[in-house]
Amino acid sequence: MPSFFQGSFGTNSTLNIFYNDTYFQYQNSTLRLKLEVPYLSVSGLPNGASLSGGSVVSRKGVSTQTHSASGIGDVWLAAHYTVLQSSGLMPAIVPFAKIKFGTASASQGLGTGRNDYEIGMGLDETIGARIFPFAHIAYRFVGNPPGNNLQNIWTYNIGSSYLVDEHNVLTGMFDGAQSEQPGYSGPADLVVAWNYNVTRAGSGFQLYFDKGLSNGSPDFGIGIGGQVVF
Template identity: 30%
Template structure:
C-alpha cells in the first residue's frame, strides 16, 4: 500500500492511494513480474499516478477510483559475481498497459515501454545500488508526452540477518514540455519475519513539482 500527497505545482493538494498486487516468478537467470493495482485519487482532477499533469485543474475537489495501469516486466541477470563482495547486473524490460480510466484521470490511457539496467555492489554489510533507464511514452489523447531518461542511486545496510535499511534517490526527466523533472528521496526498513514472509515500510520526500510533497507505504511479501 502506498499513500502520497502533493501540490504538483498547483495550489491544491492531490492525494493518491495506490494498492498493487504483484506476482513474481523466478527461473534460472530470468524473473517475470506482473502488477495489478487499485488506485484512488482525490484532488482537482489534473494529476495522475506518477506525477503527470493531465489537464487544467478543476475548481472542485473530487475522488476517483478504480483499476490502475497494469505493469508487466521481465528481468535477466546479465552478470553475477561470486565471492564476499559480489557485483550483480540485471537488465529489465517493462510494459505499462493503459488500463487506468483516463476519463477519470487515473491514467494517460496509453501504453508505455521502458528498458533499464540495475547494478548492485556489496561490500561487507553495505550494498550500493543504481538504476539507469529509458521510458517511451505512449500517444495519449490530448496530451504531449516526451520520452524520458530516469534513474536512481542509493544504498542498503544490513543491520542483522533479518533486518536491513537504506536510502534511494530517484530521478526522472520531465514528461511534459511545461512540467518539471521528478526528484524524490526514499528511506526504508525491511525485516524478514521468517523463511516465507518479509515486511517493508518506507517514507518518501519529494523535491520537485513532479513529485509528491510526502508519502509512505508498506509492503508484505510471501515467497513460495
C-alpha cells in the same frame, strides 16, 4: 503495499493519493518476472489532469475544479535478466524491460489510457556481507494521447541496502525521472525503507517513507506492506 501520498504534483491543488500495489513475482538465479496490479483512489485531482504510477503526468486543460476518483491503476509487467553476476569490484549487470498497460481510466484521470514501454540497465554490487549498493537507469517510451504532447523520458535511481542482521534490512534511495509533460518538474524523491524478514526465504514486512524533493513529487508519502515467498 498500500501507500499514501500528498502533494500538489505541479498543480494548484493538494492531491491525496491512496495507492495499493499488489504484485506477483517469479525469481531464480538469473531471471526475475514481476506483475504489478495497483488500485488507486485520489481526491483533489484537477479536472483535465492525468495520473500514472501514482504521480501527475499530464495537466492538459487543467481547471480550478477538482474531483475524486477510484479504480484499478495501470498494470505493469517487468522482466530483469542477470547477464553477469557480481564478482569482486565488478557489479552484477542486469538489463530489464517493462510494459505499462493503460488499464487505468483515462476519463477519470487515473491514467493516460496508453501503454508505455521501458528498457534499462541495472548495476547491483555487494560490499562484504552486509552492504548492497545499486543503480538503475532506463528510457521510457511514453504513450501519448491526442493533444497531450507527452514526451519520452529517462528514469533513474541510486542507493544502497544494509543488512543489519538476518531479519532487518535498511535501504536508502534517490529516485527520479524527467517530466513527461514539457515545462514541468520531473519527480525526484528520497526514499528510506525498513524490511523485516520473518523467514530465510524473504517473507516479511516493509515500511517506507518518501520525501519529495521537487515540484513534480508528493510533499510526502508513506507505505506499509508485506510479501510471502514460496
